[in-house]
Structures are given as structure tokens and as C-alpha cells.
Amino acid sequence: MQKEEFSKICRELSSGGSHALSRAILPAVKEHLASHNKKKLPVIWLETNDSGDNNIAFMNTAYPYLDRVFTEMLDLLYSNTFMAAQGRDALSILEQVSETYKGKFTLVVEGAIPKKDNGLYNIIARTETRCITALEAVTRLGGPAEYVVAIGTCAGFGGPTAARPNLTGSVGVRDVLDREVINVSGCPVNPDWFVGTLAHLLMYGRPDLDKLGRPTLFYGFTVHRHCQRRSYFDNKDFAKKLGEIECMFSLGCMGPRTGADCPYRQWINHVSWPVKANTPCIGCTNEDFPDGSSPFFTPMAEKSKGQEGGKNASNQGGEQA
């Protein structure tokens, strides 16, 4: 499969009964691996400061399901969530694989990186004599990684972990590494965005990225552009309260300045998304989430007036609606 075709599948709107978006990924990866004699993608996954929602989101991947991702796509060499090894056995594995796969592994970081007090607000492991902070681990592994992928909005831009007053001085991975970071934002990430990005890395290398370092194939258009309620917006027909079927711009919807394909990709085997559940999009893929989106149920123009938390109040790299 050629890169263009792959990107097309990822972008394609749902047609008929088949949500071919992710269902097509696995066979394509298998075929590609077979024809190019490539191995699976070696991944080192560090959990830092977030809620752990992104590893749960990853478990929700469908077509391919998690078991097939493990057996056919990734070699998850280190993961606090999944690995069978524990204690110093796990730590030895981390040391060993970061050496063996130097220059070849993909570093996945899940969570923001606290910088205050030398990063003591997140310790990924301890030994009898010292603490390994997330700051140290990400800095050390970021260099020798072939790719660095920040999964979720905390890892990408700080997210809820760095929300005001940000006592821990947390930042996104891009702010502690002097190199390109692929941001797969979302709170949590949609598993398709993450698994699709890894599939791209495996088969074609780095995907095209927007200004915020996010793969354009998932984040290239605003939620607003493809929203099923767009006609209500255009007719200025707005919902007055939750549960109504009209446009929820009046109820704080962030769709117009949020780059994500939720309206057609949807969530958890593509069954629904927040607007379909009669609630506004809260802009969780954005650089300034959550401060730039709060109060969540207040119309966009009146949100967070005078708040410094919104680092980038302009368009978030998604195409303007």
C-alpha cells in the first residue's frame, strides 16, 4: 500500500456500514512488513504525570484489537502498565533495551513532565540509593530514540496536569527535549490516532505534522467542519440546554477551534462522540486544554477572560472552519 492510499484510508469519511478507518490498518501493516521484511516497531513507553487514561484508551483499540497490536505491530519493550516483569527486573530491562535498540526505538511518553524541584513530583522508579525522575528518564531516552511520541494532551502540551496554578511546573515533552516530538493529543487520545500514528511510523516513517506537531491525517480539520450539527450552526439555531439537538456553540462547544476528526471517526469502536451524546466538545486536543476551554459550558467568546493559562488562543493548528 502506498503512503497516499494509507493516508486516504485514515482520512476517509465513513461510508456505508463499514468504518474502514482502522480496520484497514492491520492488514496493511502485515502486508507491508511481509513485503519489506521489517520487524515490529520497538517501543519504550514511559508513564509520567497524567491520569493513566491514555493507556486505557490504547487498550480500547479496535481493529486491530490490543492483542493483535502486541503480536503483530509493536514490541512493547518497557511499559509500567503492561510488562510482566517488575521491580529491578523491569528496570534492568529498561536499561538493556534502551542500549540494544539505541537509535531504533520509539519513545512513547504518557503524561506531563514536572520540572519544579528537579522533577521530584514524578519518580518513575527508585533504587536503594536514588530516584529516577520522569524529567531524567525522558531527557535520557529522548536523545537515542528514533521517534518520540507524546500520547495525550498532558504529554503533548501539559494538559490538565499543567492547568493553573501548575504547582509542579509541569510541561509537555517538547519543552524538555531539543528534538522533534510527534504529539498525539487528546484527553484521552482516541486509540485510532495513536495506533494509526505508530502504523505510519512503522510503514512510512514520520507522518505530516501540523504546527503543533500532530499528524494532520487525524488533526487536520476542525471538529466544527465535520460536525453533524453544522447546519444548525449555519442557521444560528442553538441549543438552550443539554439534551437538545441543536448546535451547542451556545453551551460552550469548542468545535470551531479544535482540530480532531471525532465527528466521523467517533470513539470506542466508532459508536459515539461527545456531541452525539448531546454535550459540547471541550477541545481536549488543544494546546491550551483545559484552561482555554473553561468554563466548559460557557460560550467560547466568554470563556476564561483575562486568563493567562491559554497559551495559544488562536487556531490550534487545525484548518480554520
Added chain:
Amino acid sequence: MSKVRVMFSPVTRLSGLLSVDVILEQGRVVEANAGGTMFRGYEWIMRDRAVTDAVYMTQRICGICSTAHGAAASYLLDELYDHELSENAQYLRNIMFAADFLQNHIRHFYFFSLPDFVKMPERPPFHGQNPADIRLNPEDNQRLAGHYFEAVKAAQESHQILALFGGKAPHQHSFVHGGVAAAPTADKIEQALALLGNISEFVKSRMVPDTELIARVYSDYFRLGITPPQFLSFGLFRFGVKNEKFLWRSGVLADGRLYPPRLELISENITSSWFEQTDAEEIKPAPLKPGAYTWVKSVRYAGRYFQVGPLARMMINGFYQGGAATMDRIYARTMETLLLTELAREWLKNLKPGPPPVSQKSTPVKKAVTAATDAMRGALLHAALIEDEKVVKYNIITPTVWNFSPKDGLGGRGPLESALAGTEIPSQNMLFTILGRTIRSFDPCISCATHLLDCKGGVKAEAVF
């Protein structure tokens, strides 16, 4: 004989980051200091926000139990705005909540706990598994390892039920104050029933027999990891117009007697935690504090530590009459999973297709509200002080804080630390294996546990601060 210190870190296969500092003497654990090593300061983050943001914001405390925080925040706001809940809203809320429980329990048992007892295939992410004390015969072992991969779909389908009504998962959108914003339409109910059918089948034909087999083969764990028999639950699954009815009762079980919980008897302590008191009303993080070893605070009820979780719920409701050991906790969780599949089916059948069961008022009737419910891992409390619909203070006590309470300087150990102390370690090679089983039996969630903020302790029933 001299003491040996071993740092058990990282304790993998759980939510969040945990290190346990273990002191051994003559092959026996004489002390264990459990350290939650991540801190985000969520109660500070909640300050000055619109209180109605609490449902979405607090879900982001925890990825594996997000609906529990959303539920607690919704109950809190229901009381703040004096909402009235329809019967349909309560059924739908409970279906969504139960779906997240199913997701949690299935993932915990298969992804986190099972590799403690079953030899997994020697490939990532299972490479380097310590095979010491794997006791199943090869045939059983292979079957159970295979079920790990079947659990992938059952857990995903549990979240699919949640997303059908909630828009997404984790961090669902429609379970909000005043009810549920999504409409329970016939097609969704039917889809949810079909998914639940698959999940039920998995739980009955895999999870229950797998748990029973492990309980039989590792029956010594009914005598290991024992905690004092003190259990607490805030009750689970609300019904009634004012959330006033519980399906599963709340209770404090101590000295063989059951009492209703009184929230004013809860107290917190920061002796071993990386916090310092700045004045009577405020504490602040202090990561260099000497003698401290965790971001988790100590929480006690009437001056005593209490265990929370599925075992506590099953004991308090009279569904389980066993001990308080490692295998009892694992067993009770599976038993609860089975009960939940049956309850969710009943609720889906009672749910009437119709419009979104939500009605929100806009004027707060109180300034201080507290909501207590059980979450997947046990008792969860949210409490807020509000001014002009903005949060002045928001306090959260999560289940893992109860179970992973560090020493409070008054002597005695919290549930986890007391379960670890005294454990015999026959060979050094089995240290992590044995302790890992007991630690995971509490289903710890460190991302949840390390957000505490309170003033001097003493949570009052109505006004928390």
C-alpha cells in the same frame, strides 16, 4: 541477624507509579513503606473553576475509574443545585457506572493480576517474567494465558457500552449533574444488551472459573496478605429522586459490628507524606521533607485504618463471608463482576426508551457540599466549598488513600502496609512475586491517590472545611 533493605520499584501492572521500600529480616518482611511517587495537585487545579466543570475535570484524575469521579462530582452538584433525578436517569447512570466497573475489574484481573500467577508467552510485553512459583499445569496455564487476550475484547466492549451513552471513554460526557444528557433510545439499549451478553458470557465462562482455579492452586494466599478485619464502604448505585437510596449499603464494619459511616469521624494526616502545613487551613507539597516517603496521605476513621474495595462491599452487604487476605480480595472482585453483569442487564431492561433524562437548575442552594460513593477500588469522597458558583476548595479522598495510607506517626500501619508486614519470603528470588500479588490484590491506583489536599483533618458531614 541483620536487616536487608530492598526497593521494590517500579511495581508494574497498576495505574500510576508505585515504589515499595521493603525491610527484610531472616526471610521475613518486617517493614514496608509504600510510596506513591507522582503528584499533580488536583485540588489546587480545581480552585477558582466553575463548579459545573467538576464532572469533566475530576474525571481526569483517573483514567481507569473516571466514571467514579464523574459520578461523585455529579452527586455533589445534584445536591448543590437541588436537582431531582428521574428513574430513567438513575437507571442510565448506573448502567454507565457499572460498565466502567466491568471494564476496570476485567482489566485488573487479566492485565494486572493474572501475570502474577500465570506464565505468559515469552515476548513483549511479557519478556523477562520471573517464572518462580508459577504452579499451574501447562494445559491450564496455556488456557488462562489465552484468556488474557480474550479479556481484551470483553473490556473494550464494556467501554463501548459506556461510550454508547456517554460519547466516549475514558472521561465520558453525558453523566452530568441533573441526570444524563444522552437519550436512551431503543437501538442503543439493544446494542448495550448485545454487548453485555458477550461480557456476561466471558465473565461466566472465563473470569469466574479462572479465579476459582487460581484460588485453588494458590490457596495459601487465603492466609497471606491479611489485614485487620476493618472495612468501610460509602455505598454504591444511587436511586431515588434525591440520590437518597443505595442499592448496596454503606457501612463501617469493625469488631464484628456494622455501623453507618459518619463522615465527621474521618481524619487525615501528613506525617509520612511529602506535604507540610503552612497554616491552620493550608498545606503545601514538600518533596524534600525528611522522613516522608509518599504523596499519599494517611486517612483514618475514628482513629483506625480501614480497608476499602470490592471485598469491603461484599462483606458489608453480606455477600461474602471469608477472610481479609490477598485471595479474598481477588475473589471478591470477580464475584462483584459477576453480580454487576446481572444488575446491568436488569437495569437495561428497566430503562425506558425516551428523551434525555436530564434537568438542570441554575441556582445553588448551598455553599458546601459533600458526596460520598464507592468507586471501583472502594470509598470515594468529593467535598467542595463554593462561592458564586466557583470552587473555593475541592477535597478528594480516593480509595487508594484508604488502602495505601502511610504511617501516621501514631503507630500502626495502613491496610496495604499491614498486609505486607510479616510476609515470609522463602527465597530472595520470590520477593517481588509474592509481594506483587498482595499489592495488586488491592487494585491500587496511584494516579488517583496522590492528589490530596485538606486542612488539618476532620471532615464534617455537611461542611467539610
